[in-house]
Amino acid sequence: MSKNITISVFEVVGSPLCVAADDGQKVYERLALALQEGRDVSVSFLNVTALTSAFLNAAIGQLYGVFSEEQIRTHLKVRDMQADDLVLLKRVVDTAKVYFQDPQRFRQVTRVVLGEDDDET
């Protein structure tokens, strides 16, 4: 059950330029699927040459609206990421934690995730 899964960002996006939130969403969907199943998942950034906060917010930041910090910390690993991209990812994660601390936002996200509200900007 706890077989480790590796998700290659380059493979999912199909490009070394990981700049678009839409592309981040594709990575998110795979990560969320694995985490929902309680799998250990490694996300590999091998061959990725450009990242934006918009991409990382969509790919990883939004996990914090659905999963607990504990779940994410336990099951998600990052691999093959350049040192300054790690700094950017850390900023994205810290920002996401603060973002979802707002209970109104958290309730709204929960409604969106449950399909009760599709108000997203």
Place this chain on the structure above:
Amino acid sequence: MKIALPPIEHNQVGFEALVNLYAQSQDLFFESVEIELTGWFDADMCAALGAILYRLGKNANSIRLDVRRSEVEKILAKNGFLSHYGRLGLPDTWGTTIPYQRFDVKDDRYFGRYIETRLVRRREIPTMSSALIRKFRESVFEIFSNAVVHSRTELGIFSCGQFFPRRKRLNFAVADLGIGIHRNVQEHTGLRLTAEQAITWATEGQNTTKRGPIPGGLGLKLLREFVGMNGGCIQIVSDSGYWKQEKSQVFTAPLCHRFPGTVVTLEIDTADTSAYALSGEIKPTDIF
């Protein structure tokens, strides 16, 4: 109808002239509009001018450009701007222009390739450290992503840039025809701010107009940090607000009229050799 534009530099006065052009032309329909560029024109301002003219074109107006100064005409032919208005382009022999382009919001990847091929991988680009190229590239992607995520533009995103090899400066601008920061902040926060206060709000702390499952609020802050370290300059014009950060100093002002969206201009010092050293190493195990 003929409208004369004064010399346009990438500064508050230049933006005042462009929003004045928009104010004069925004209600025109089915008109022949001749825009006369009477003096100097900073090439990166093509992004903002192009956005205004595109908006004008949407009202079925026919636009003609009359460029009075031959050196300006040459630059605007080289960066492809004049090709959008029935003129022939010129080859960019010295490789100092980053072409004027219009993108749709779904064109993130196309924009990525444009930056790679027209900027990062060009031999003509003056020597810039690899750390600087990387930070600059990240910054322009952040600006474009901001326009995609926040602007709700249906008319596109416009960009253009210019190198000044002797001054060791690189200018780049992105303009959109979206709802603007002022309306965005007002709709999402209920705050009653002036247009320039709204820009200030959006560039500070962890403020974001994002709602829903994807967090935000980092792009403009990253941009500010980079420009502060580089000693460059960012300008943001949105609605009737003007905001500028030069090195680490922020200046804001109201404009006499509104811009129909948002423009972000970035100027960097290409001679900067900062390593952009990281404040403490982060291990992959420390992220979550």
